Amino acid sequence: MNLLEIRPSYEAALRGPRINPEIATRWLVAFLRDELIERRGIRRAVVGLSGGVDSAVTASLCARALGAENVYAFRLPYATSSPASLADAQLVVDALGINCRTIEITAAVDGYLQFEPDADARRRGNVMARTRMLVLFDQSAKLDALPIGTGNKTERLLGYFTWHADDTPPLNPLGDLFKTQVWELARFLGVPTPLIDKAPSADLEANQTDEGDLGITYARADAILDQLLLGYADAQLIERGFDSSDVALVRRRVDSTHWKRHLPTTAMLTNTAINEFYLRPVDF
Amino acid sequence: MEPTINARDAFDVAIVQVKPSKGRYAENLARIGEAFAQVVGDGPAPALVVLPEAATTGYFLEGAVYELARSARAFADDLARTWRAACGDRTVELCCGFYENDGGTYYNSALYLRVGGGAHEIVHVHRKMFLPTYGVFDEERFLSRGRRLQTFDTMLGRAAILICEDVWHAIMPTIAAIKGARFLIVPSAAPGRGIDGEAELGSVAHWREILRATACEHGLYVLYAGLTGFEGGKGMTGSSCVIDPRGNVQVQAPEIGACVVRGRIDLREADLARASLPLLGDLNAVLPDLLLDDELPLPTGRAQ
Numbered sequence: 001m002n003l004l005e006i007r008p009s010y011e012a013a014l015r016g017p018r019i020n021p022e023i024a025t026r027w028l029v030a031f032l033r034d035e036l037i038e039r040r041g042i043r044r045a046v047v048g049l050s051g052g053v054d055s056a057v058t059a060s061l062c063a064r065a066l067g068a069e070n071v072y073a074f075r076l077p078y079a080t081s082s083p084a085s086l087a088d089a090q091l092v093v094d095a096l097g098i099n100c101r102t103i104e105i106t107a108a109v110d111g112y113l114q115f116e117p118d119a120d121a122r123r124r125g126n127v128m129a130r131t132r133m134l135v136l137f138d139q140s141a142k143l144d145a146l147p148i149g150t151g152n153k154t155e156r157l158l159g160y161f162t163w164h165a166d167d168t169p170p171l172n173p174l175g176d177l178f179k180t181q182v183w184e185l186a187r188f189l190g191v192p193t194p195l196i197d198k199a200p201s202a203d204l205e206a207n208q209t210d211e212g213d214l215g216i217t218y219a220r221a222d223a224i225l226d227q228l229l230l231g232y233a234d235a236q237l238i239e240r241g242f243d244s245s246d247v248a249l250v251r252r253r254v255d256s257t258h259w260k261r262h263l264p265t266t267a268m269l270t271n272t273a274i275n276e277f278y279l280r281p282v283d284f
Numbered sequence: 285m286e287p288t289i290n291a292r293d294a295f296d297v298a299i300v301q302v303k304p305s306k307g308r309y310a311e312n313l314a315r316i317g318e319a320f321a322q323v324v325g326d327g328p329a330p331a332l333v334v335l336p337e338a339a340t341t342g343y344f345l346e347g348a349v350y351e352l353a354r355s356a357r358a359f360a361d362d363l364a365r366t367w368r369a370a371c372g373d374r375t376v377e378l379c380c381g382f383y384e385n386d387g388g389t390y391y392n393s394a395l396y397l398r399v400g401g402g403a404h405e406i407v408h409v410h411r412k413m414f415l416p417t418y419g420v421f422d423e424e425r426f427l428s429r430g431r432r433l434q435t436f437d438t439m440l441g442r443a444a445i446l447i448c449e450d451v452w453h454a455i456m457p458t459i460a461a462i463k464g465a466r467f468l469i470v471p472s473a474a475p476g477r478g479i480d481g482e483a484e485l486g487s488v489a490h491w492r493e494i495l496r497a498t499a500c501e502h503g504l505y506v507l508y509a510g511l512t513g514f515e516g517g518k519g520m521t522g523s524s525c526v527i528d529p530r531g532n533v534q535v536q537a538p539e540i541g542a543c544v545v546r547g548r549i550d551l552r553e554a555d556l557a558r559a560s561l562p563l564l565g566d567l568n569a570v571l572p573d574l575l576l577d578d579e580l581p582l583p584t585g586r587a588q
Binding site for chain 2: 284
């Protein structure tokens with residue numbers, strides 16, 4: 001006798017996190033409406049449009065939640081930014097029919113960096129990211145709007161963002177979605193395909209790509225992160241079929257960047273320390 | 285008011301799925317009053333109106349719970365006043381979740397209130413026994429847990445209240461059913477998660493599995509009242525529903541948005557369900573053997 005044998009499989013874990021984009025869209029549109037209109041009484045959103053898929057998805061969700069006429073996109077190029085990024089951002093503007101303005105940040109960035117000629121690429125990139133956020137917050141004040149964040153869960157977990165820049169906006173619809181899920185959501189929302197198909201890039205240096213910087217593809221990183229967050233030890237992840245050097249890389253990045261996912265550390269001196277003893281929810 | 289317990293066979297119910305503004309007790313009560321007026325004005329007047337957990341404050345309060353908690357008496361007075369302002373002295377029974385301050389001890393509670401005849405009376409207060417304190421939840425940091433699961437007699441039959449996680453522990457509806465509950469009221473505030481399902485959030489599907497299994501195992505109606513709206517990024521999943529004693533979903537609200545859900549409870553259906561699937565009767569017969577099992581970690585007698 002040769003009976004059929006059925007065994008457990010880790011295939012689904014290796015495939016990485018899944019998303020039903022229709023459910024996610026419904027939920028995120030409701031989130032934006034509740035947080036913007038009902039809680040804050042704000043009907044306009046400001047989004048920094050980089051030409052990448054995250055900001056395109058964010059703008060698309062905002063357009064669904066608030067109406068295209070209430071979404072204000074800003075293209076904020078520096079002198080070395082890729083012209084292709086500007087063009088891709090324009091595709092999103094045209095597809096959604098949202099408002100758009102382009103403000104060069106070169107003069108502002110160089111106004112400071114002229115005093116720091118030795119600043120390396122990392123420092124220069126951080127100055128650009130923080131300058132962009134300065135513009136987005138100021139434009140929000142001007143327009144009676146709220147800046148909306150575009151950071152995804154993968155870059156948050158890997159610490160691949162500028163602290164107190166990309167993570168600063170008070171609302172972030174994509175922060176609990178891995179990059180590979182954002183791509184699926186982008187297809188569902190009809191984001192122009194050049195933005196989905198191209199290699200993601202922070203566009204802070206020429207020929208820079210996220211996956212080159214990180215040393216791992218998003219697909220492999222997301223599958224590991226999805227399991228790692230459930231509490232599995234590295235040995236268990238490797239048993240499930242993940243590559244040991246990938247697991248080590250992801251673990252190292254996550255464990256070295258917990259601080260980037262928190263507010264500044266405040267010295268506690270009293271029994272009324274804010275957020276330690278004095279506890280109020282953000283929407284109170 | 286002298287209660288007369290003479291349960292009806294069938295009655296209409298309404299679940300008011302609310303979306304409170306965080307911490308704005310008076311404003312939220314006023315909105316509940318508007319819903320009460322709709323409930324009696326637009327359809328068959330319900331004998332019972334059910335509202336979710338933390339319906340007048342929102343769920344995630346952290347330390348602000350101490351500012352917003354009310355005594356059961358004060359909350360009963362406020363709720364009865366709200367009903368009368370909207371619906372006059374029409375007789376009704378109301379069940380609503382609230383944060384309770386009992387002389388400086390704080391609970392996540394639900395009140396069952398009878399209103400009519402120019403008076404109102406607290407029929408029962410259930411204090412949530414299972415306080416989720418993991419992940420996104422932090423209830424036991426701020427609240428004490430209830431110590432008793434009681435059933436209680438209403439004008440509509442014997443009932444029990446189980447608040448949110450209470451009903452996730454199968455032993456809770458089991459005890460309620462053994463104690464004679466014909467219908468369960470489940471006020472809830474359930475933050476949604478799980479986006480890889482077929483048509484709805486994973487947590488919504490999981491909830492319905494639990495509620496349906498509860499209803500058909502014990503042959504009772506389940507009235508689930510879910511909070512809706514986002515609280516600091518956490519979206520409450522609404523999905524208020526009435527489930528019949530065979531486990532069928534009689535009616536269900538959407539996840540998003542305040543609304544009124546109307547259902548009908550027919551206790552003869554519960555009798556038929558128990559006749560055709562007599563699991564509760566079987567349990568009553570076997571229960572003594574189960575509880576006398578000395579391997580169970582049960583209290584053995586008086587404290588020494």
